Amino acid sequence: MSRNDWNFIQTIRDFRSVDPLAPIDTPSEVVAEMRDEDFGAEYVLNVPLVDYLLTSEKSNRAKIISAVEFISKRFADSEGFFQAYWLSGRSVDRFTRAVAENWPGYGIASINSDQAPRHIALIISHVSPSHIATNMNPNGVLSRYLSTHAPLVFSENISFTSGYEALKLLRVEIEELQALAELDDVLSYVYENSLYAITVENINYAILNLLKEAGGAVEPELDPRKSNYTAISAAQDRTIKAYIYDNIDTYLEDVGLAIDSNTEESKDSILEILNHPEADPDLATQFALKQSYIFENLKDAPDYIWRDLLFSAKVVINWANILTYFLYENSDHDRLNEMLDRDEVVNKLVGTEIPMSSQSGDDDSRALSLFIIQNTNIDISNYTKLIACSPYIYKNFPSGNPQDRNLSLARLGKVSFNEESFASTASSSELRAALIQRHISKYLPQAEKYPLDIAAKLILLKSLTGSTEKASIFKMIKLDELQSGENVVPQVSRYLATRSLDTENHNRDLVAYCLANCSLSELVIEILYNFIDLLSDQEITSALRASPEPYCQFIKANTRQKLDRTDRNLDFVRKLDRRNIVSSISEENDTIRVNAYRKGVLKILFGE
DSSP, rough: OOOOHHHHHHHHHTOOOTEEEEEEEHHHHHHHHHGGGGSSSGGGOOOHHHHHHHTTTTHHHHHHHHHHHHHHHHHHHHHHHHHHHHHHOSSSSHHHHHHHOOOTTTTHHTTTTHHHHHHHHHHHSSHHHHHHHHSSOOHHHHHHHHHHHHHHHHTTOOTTTTTTHHHHHOOOOOOOOGGGGGGGHHHHHHHHHHHHOOHHHHHHHHIIIIIHHHTOOOOTOOOTTTTHHHHHHHSSSOOOHHHHHHHHHHHHIIIIOOTTTTTOOHHHHHHHTTTTSSSOOOOOOHHHHHOOOBBBBBBGOOGGGGGHHHHHHOOOSSHHHHHHHHHSTOOHHHHHHHHEEEEEEEHHHOOOOOOTTTTTHHHHHHHHHHHHOOOOSSSSSHHHHHHHOOOOOBOOOTTTTTHHHHHHHOOOOOOOHHHHHHHHTOOOHHHHHHHHHHHHHHHGGGGGOOOOHHHHHHHHHHHHOOOHHHHHHHOOHHHHHOOOOOOOHHHHHHHOOOOOOOTTTTHHHHHHHHHHHHHOHHHHHHHHHHHGGGSSSHHHHHHHHHHTTTTTGGSSSTEEEEEOOOOHHHHHHHHHHHHSSSEEEEETTTTTEOOOOOOOOHHHHHHH
16 A cells, blocks of 8 residues: 555544545555445545546445435535546546436535536536436426526536437526527527527517528518517418417417517417417407507497407596496406406596486496495495596495495485485494584584484594584583593593684583593693683692693692793683682793792692
8 A cells, every 4th residue: 555545544544634636546455444434424525536436336336325425415515526526537427427316416406506507517418318307306496497597507618418408308498598699509409499488588589580590580570579479470480489389378478468569460460369279368368459559439349359458458448438338238247346446447537427428328327336336346445436436426325335335425425414314324423423524514403303422423523624513513412421431531532622722612511521530631731721711720720630740730839830931821820820729920031930839729729
């Protein structure tokens, strides 16, 4: 055994890392000295050693399998050895086959390698195409990699001795044909065997370049950007035509319909697509409707295509055309619902009215209007916009109509106020309030005839905009209603706390009750500001005690507080001073000083 051989064995015995290029003079003796487990460890990753093992693959099969198992488990750590072997190894082809045949996952693992193109190129070059397609391509992962990275793979300086059959067996679909432009053999094979993705870029590249090379150039007046299928059909070379005809749906979806400017196809091309036995009817119809003409009136076209014209926006979107289709005996009302729920359609109809002309007849117009008003499939936002287009006012809400639809009808005034409509809102305070709000001027003079519960009153108190109308609703609230629920007082208090509120003619008992029972201190002080003239000294001091800083300090012993000097604050503290609730006040620049009694107001007022 030579010194090199001994050094190699000693490296293994010392558990040191082995240089992939470490020299071995007599590999047979080195192999004899190595233990079986050494072939499943990093020590096997030596170029001369692997060369020797591959010279006698049958007798060394177990050792080769162990080596490949180690590589499969430590692939990232083995990358340096691959690079060394590709440079110095004598049997790159046998090494590649050994790894691929004993570890089918080699190709998938190598995809994430920095040397991925080299790995895959060697696999394609040296491994059986059937083995690659059958055993090395789970879930099409290798096919997808090659579809994306073929230009890199086939640019490796490698002789592809097995040809390119693996591409066909893997059913590769090259993503970018043009990227193979410098690889003539590969490009020709891919084109002739239709191994490229059907995309706008690939089809147009094939039309403008590969058809010409094949002697079947298209007619110059046919622009594939405007009449793509027509240009393909006119070419003498039928390679592309046959490919897309056999994959017609993919072509329609990814090319014919994807090219925005593809709007000038010939009549023959459109008919060929429409009559294609395997074309998806929806895609074929879209292709036909993609052409440029838009009908002004639906009745200008034969009725069998009304649905497609309307739903593909190949007719002007207006109520007249919608009414025509709605009355059509074969109309699809479900599809009509879908169309009427599209924002772009609704926005074209907003501000227009469903026609009531004698041409359609009032009954027909009412039928469409009722179809929309009773519709539960359209999004509520679009529904609200559409019912605004109805020219009709209804006496009552449609039977069984959902709450959200009825609310929209009430808020838009599409239901009149009368005994019938009022009675139909009995189960919903929100709906009743919406109906009354829309007809408030009609309701108030006869309010006693149409009593409201506290929930409806609270809604109106919040939603009405006119101060006079709000005051009228407040007058309807009774003390026992304030006491009926914990949420009532805060809502009424929020109204009473409104700044610039006209405080005349407000029920003193209701104000005092809210002031005493409102748990929101910020509302208490605002109510106190608004209604101080209505309240007793005791009610005021109790409210101050429940107010936020600094107001709660006004009644405490020997305190001195500051407020911003505003007209509102000055008016308030002067009233407190006049009623001896505070000891004194003074004005200092932008500040008002409020001085409490030494012993506190409670002792002064009540002798406590």
